[in-house]
């Protein structure tokens with residue numbers, strides 16, 4: 001499916017525009033079905049966007065928020081994506097939203113993935129909105145180059161849900177929604193910032209294996225158009 005690049009003069013401009021787009025899409029879903037769902041990314045990029053989105057005036061009590069991926073660490077761990085969402089998105093008006101964490105207090109990451117899959121099933125078939133990020137190595141969600149479960153994660157025939165991932169560049173074991181869960185969101189966004197990420201995107205858009213740059217799975221095979229939001 002085609003992608004469209006939306007470029008902005010600054011990260012603040014991007015955050016405001018993306019927050020408006022996401023708020024409008026959530027409101028439209030609520031008007032149509034009574035509820036709405038969004039899966040967001042962690043990392044350093046989404047912080048300002050989260051802060052902008054948290055102030056938008058929509059029926060947040062009808063919105064369920066989850067993560068596209070998470071480290072297998074509890075929510076008070078400074079590296080937890082949940083903590084980032086708590087501190088920046090589940091604030092202001094968005095405090096009324098329901099948050100479904102991927103991390104579960106389970107004996108293993110595999111058991112946590114199984115529990116999280118059950119708990120998120122009702123909101124992910126498909127998501128109204130998915131916001132992806134991208135690492136400098138071309139990973140998205142926790143689809144890491146060299147990842148232990150990468151082939152399964154990006155195989156379109158792998159069912160919707162959450163699986164585990166371990167990789168050299170990932171630090172802790174990860175929990176990640178599969179490609180099939182993310183690629184058909186009504187609004188599918190890739191949010192990246194900086195000249196370096198633009199270069200990584202250009203490389204990913206060229207030829208080469210998906211296993212080397214897993215973002216290629218999304219750029220090449222997502223059934224929803226990919227809306228790329230970029231600022232320097």
Ligand SMILES: O=C1O[C@H](COP(=O)(O)O)[C@@H](O)[C@H](O)[C@H]1O
Pocket residue numbers: 040041042043044045046068069070081132133134135136140141142
């Ligand atoms: O590991 C992760 O990194 C990516 C990109 O993060 P950034 O710091 O370069 O913005 C992120 O999309 C993913 O959710 C996160 O777990």
